[in-house]
Amino acid sequence: IGYDADDPHAEGEVGKVGVSITSLKDMMTCFNGIPLGKVSTSMTINSTASTLLSLYIATGESQGVKSGQLRGTTQNDILKEYIARNTYIYPPRPSMRLIGDMIEYCSKKVPQWYPVSISGYHMREAGCNAIQEVAFTLANAIEYIQTCIDRGLKIDKFAPRLSFFFCCTSEFLEEIAKFRVARRIYAKILKERFHARDPKSLQLKFHVQTSGESLTAQQPDNNIVRVAIQSMAAVLGGCQSLHTNSKDEALALPTEAAVKIALRTQQVVGHESGITKTADPMAGSYYVEYLTDTIEDEVNKYLKKIDKMGGSLAGIERGFFQSEIRQNAYRLKQEIDRGERIIVGVNKFTDTTEQKQEIMKIDSSIQDKQMRNLRELRNTRDNKKAENALSKMKSASEKDENLIPYILESVRSYATLGEISNTFREVFGIYQPKETF
Template structure:
């Protein structure tokens, strides 16, 4: 047995010496880096954290002053069950809430819609109306907790539910803090949960920008998301470039809608993926800050310092988790979370080891939260700002990520911008090719995934999984139907008619949306009303 082990190690040693070392984005990695590998124009020798262009971080003291927000993503079954999970996580030291919605909610369908059958409460919480949102946050004071909501097509509707829930608690909108994802462009690119065509969707987004600026000033009105682009198969470089391109498109849309860039840009935030190529991920985060700051200042004329600061949430890579040997995912998540912290994230979600198999159990969710707490309190990485700044390797990677992103921006501009590039299938083709190449490397063992294509063990999995009771769907269906029977339906119909009339015009849609929500119109009813004006979107096939 020992002889076999030694032979195996010699074989692996030989293959390592012949290997070409590359990042996950395909960038060749040298054996050693020196000052000669740095771009003389982009050296960070004289850069200080907290100063333009923020390569080294947006705050001078970073985590010495305040740790990132521990924001674990949670949501399953009904509002009642998810409320209990929220309270559990808060009791264990979580410092912000992040809501996962089920597929019908993401797609703008009520739980009793035929297309919702079999999906209610499965991959997140079912929210059909203001009544569900009230139950979701029962006993959780919304002026004392920051909430992030991952939803895009019906984001304005769900945000209206949240604002109205706060009103019911006696919390004015000026005191609310949090983030609504509201990033429809990456839906057309990657995740595919849209409701309307691009133009009216962009109108709803700029309406939320304007409403947040005037009435919910502590709220991030969009979280421009590279996470789902990466989960669809993009490389780190593609995630960086495509996400920032989307961000520039939103800035331009806001300016075209008549908003001053410094009125809404300070509340734009980003959402990135942290994958397994440790140093490339750190370089990606550093490059993102630098690119954003320079573009906002030099192209869009932003003057406020906060308009130039790229603030971001990070989630560890769900697509990096493996079903074989799922306990290995704890280790993967720890390294990915560490890369996000070393890259300067403002909030972080660490995935649970069982998420590749089912929604997390209480135990696995607790382990994932403890992973963040160990990084924060035991590793020492929070003691100094940008501890890898000045590393020849990290600085060279940061420069290369920036240069690669700029090349993508030129390609997108040549196609007429983000929306024309979406319509021509540019992003979809790029991501599909990257995903194919990555899988090919795994199949050919050019890239080792422990427990999947090497170090394999023939062992039965023995892990408890969270199961969603099918009775949950029946309960939620009865609940939404009972709501329709008990509310003032004349008031609902009047509010929906007024919303539709406003949708045919040009005024901000948040005020009539809120009126419909306060009347207890359901998400599906509001979405259907808007579809009658805006129409629906069908993606062109890409070959």
């Protein structure tokens, strides 16, 4: 959320949930020996996505790779942050401006990049149901698309580079139907509402991650089975890429052994099950078709309701999404507590003789090392050049200019992630959410 490793807000957090990237020097170190013109890189980053993309572009430049050759994805879905995940910095409207800037810049300068991956995953993990996951994700997609159109972009210029990210729980048949509904409704929205003509614009390209929320700290070996079920549902539902969670993720970051089991699960499904040999293999199943039609009807009801509010931004500002998710999460918790929803090893088939699990521990010296690197960077860079670049960026942010070129100039001058984020904080402010239930 835009803090350097030596910021007091980052104390104890550096390296805990990802690679610590503070400056261009860090990004170049991270990709040292990896030719960026030959790989595709996915970055789970949101509030600071514009800075991370700029760091990646500048790293490519250091390797002699032009921005047009770069391939990859930035998650960059800030709307779901306000709804569920909460790693936002600025208020919604300036944040949407940054996303619009990225989509516009990528459509012209980084055409092989997916600038936003519109995510239902985090909302599902926060407690919403399958219907809400699809409805809220597509509502957010509509908001992003409309933002780009309002900036003068043509739908077929940027829509083919939009991607999606969904969750998959153990509700096997419902999950398969959910993915079918998402594709069906999205194609209709793009064709009928936004008048897209390029067939690629109508394609809902989505990544799936198995449900972390469904994994239990009790009897963690059971999680291997859960992940296998979920990964099969994702494949049968038509995902383009898949992440299988590790069995120990309810306890800590996964161990190498647990990660290997998760990888082998995906490989067995992909190479031994035969379910990847045809598209939409569950089509025609009476129950799956019934679920698909039922979920579609309910999703459309939500979309109409959100449209009447004025779209996702208005819904977020009213607390609509947050309230819907919290109410559903509370209902699910009550069902588990009452034993109406069985969680094996938690409220039924429990085991009091469980053995202690080996868990991953992060080396606390990582933060000290990063802080030393930052001190060295600030002592060796051209500080005047960095200050000038940040000043230009601040001035542009107070006007109506695309900010990506200014962020690029700042990272090339070795301005840090925190310095860039703090500059925007001065102009845009910090988001303060309203209480909802």
